[in-house]
Amino acid sequence: MVKFLNVYSISAFVALGGALFGFDIASISVVVGTDQYKTFYGNPLGIIQGAITSSMAAGSIIGASLSSFLADRFSRKVAIQLGAIVWCVGAAVQSASTGVPMLCIGRAIGGLCIGLTSAIVPIYQSEIAPRKFRGRIVSFQQFSLTLGILVQYYVQYACSFIKSEAAFRLPWALQSVPAIILFFGLFVLPRSPRWLANKGRWDDVLHVLAFLRTFNADINDPLVLAEFKEIEDQVQQERVEQSNSYRELCSRKLRKRMFLAVAIQVFSQLTGTDLLVYYIVYLLSSASIQHTLLMSSIIYILFCVATIPSIIWTDQWGRRLSLLLGALSMSFWLYLIGGLLSRYGQSTTVQDQSYTWIIVGHPAASRCVQASLYLSAASFAMTWGPVSWMYPPEIMPVRVRATAVSLSTASNWCFNYLLGFGVPSLLRMMRWRLFFLFGSLNMAAFFFVLLQVPETKQRTLEEIDEVFEYEKPLWRSLRGREHIDRLEALASDIREGQVQVSVIPRAASYEQNPTCLLQ
Structure with missing residues (x-):
């Protein structure tokens, strides 16, 4: 007999906060390819579409910055409940938007919630989790995110056949349903x-x-x-030790941990995952893949399924090995995509397109690009996706954990904003070179992890202090020696x-x- 309320069920439920982020991603990735959206909002391209996409991240920067105060003052779970309320407001504004400015405002309001929940949910999960399965517990955040993308994607896809504004207004309004469930369900869960x-x-x-x-x-x-x-x-x-938390984070004892927390979050954005999850419709169209909306759904299925091995085995693999393998594999697939587009692609003369480079008459190359896009997403989902959420909260002491994770998550959203805003324009200007850029950034992430990131698997949050205070050579972490x-x-x-x-x-x-x- 198993208790209904246990660490697994509690963590899975609170991970609905991560699913909200997934809903937001899918709400954009599908709708940009529909005629209803293009007609109503004036076919936004380049900077305008970048502004729409990145407005969520702009709100998330603020939400993440506020998360430490709310999480420490009112508790982790109450702060998540506040985020759920804000999400419902944002969904209402988006679904009722009358133009691009109002849509951006609605997405920014929703972003406040995503900033809060993306910072606080992993903290709550890591603080209730047993040391031997903490990675598995926090991986629910990434799995819930990918499941949210998948569910919302098919809701949006089904609604795309509606020949009216309801094609985008209805799914945007439905995003409030899981937030309402999350808000009321948290009343019966324990505090951290x-x-x-x-x-x-x-x-x-x-x-x-x-x-x-x-x-x-x-x-x-x-x-x-x-x-x-x-x-x-x-x-x-x-x-x-009584000290100001911000000053303490800059102290000799904690500044390396703070740097690692920020760097892991930033590199998770620089892997190129935003290019894949937000603009997969553009990328498949550039490779001359037909039925792009339906074909795009495959990447989200893989994104969701590929997270499962991380949930099961991340506490055996370890954080460090996952990051190393993820950076190498994503680098390979992105270099391959860039090479194929460079060799078989050509400039397109069609005006008002989201892309300016296209593969024509080379179906094998097109399919290879398509497969590489899918495998790149799967590589991220198994490695950097879950680990980037679990690593920052588990390396920080409880006294400054909320503040540190707030800052590291805010840095994540800063880069999410820059990439969400800039990628549509970069895709049009840099074309295939953009994939070489992100492939090189993955190699930089590989060497950073190899030289700087220690292993933390299967230690209590209190034991991890010793990992940093009594540093051992990092190759011992890679070999996974027992402690x-x-x-x-x-x-x-x-x-x-x-x-x-x-x-x-x-x-x-x-x-x-x-x-x-x-x-």
């Missing part, structure tokens, strides 16, 4: 034990850990007590009575009284 610890609610910390780690919410379980003690020791030590399982050792000491953990007893467990930890 690390957030509770930071607020001094130690009794609640113990009971949430017991609820998440054991079937019968046993507060006397040695592993529960060991994790409780680790959290308590970490928080007490951080309180002794001493300190939590198991501490649990053994507690079991044998060598270590005592003092907590205030509680009259009712969380499972007996589910509302006791929702305050």
Whole structure:
């Protein structure tokens, strides 16, 4: 028998916050190829279409910047609920838009939510997850994102056959449904034990850990007590160091971690995934692929399915190896696409097109470009997609985690904005050279990870401090050498009575009284 509310179900549900981002991606990637959208908004191309696409990222920068204050002040789950409310407002404005300016405003409002949820959901997931499966738990964020793209894509595709403005207004309005479900569902979920610890609610910390780690919410379980003690020791030590969180992030102790968190998020954008997920219709058209809307859906199916291996095995592969293999594979596919377009493509004379380079009369080359686009997306989904969300929150101490992830996620959205705004124009100007640019950026990411990024798999969030304070050569991380399982050792000491953990007893467990930890 399995509890309905456990770490997996809670993480999967809260990952609806990631699905909202997926809905937004699909809402643009399909609609740009429909006649209804082109007619109503005046066939936006280049800078205008870039402004429409990137307006979401502009709002996300603000949302991510606000996330640390909201997550620390009101808790992780309340901040996500606030984001869900904002999302519904943005969806309403988009669906009622009367022109490009109003559409941009609606997307920017929705972006506030995406900025909040993209920063806070991985924090919440990492803080409730067991150390051995934390990567799997946080990977739900990426899987939910890809599933959101897939669902919304087919909703948009079905609506594209409607011969009226409802072709884009109806699916944009339907985006509010999962946000409403997320808002109300969060009322029955527990708060993050690390957030509770930071607020001094130690009794609640113990009971949430017991609820998440054991079937019968046993507060006397040695592993529960060991994790409780680790959290308590970490928080007490951080309180002794009392300092401003922003200043602390620039300190010698944390600045490397902050740099890594930002760099991982930035490189995840520079892999070229935005080129694929937002503008796949343009790319397939440039390769002379017919039925582009239907063919585009394949990339989102692969995007979703390819995330599953990461969920299952990322805690065995490790973060570092995933990033290295992902950068190499994406670089190969992008170089291949650029080479094929350069060799078999030609300038197009058709006016008012989203692309200026096209393959004509070479069906084998066209199919190879199509397959390479799909495989590039799959490579990202298995590697950089999930790892870029799990790595920043797990390398930061609890005291500054929300602030650090807020800044790293804001940097992600800054580059998302620049790429969303610039790619339509770059695709028209640089043509096939754009793929060589992104292929080279993937190689830069490979060498950065090889030289700078340590492994963090299967360590508690508290143990990761030691990874950075007592740095070992990075090739040992690549080989995945085992570390001493300190939590198991501490649990053994507690079991044998060598270590005592003092907590205030509680009259009712969380499972007996589910509302006791929702305050």
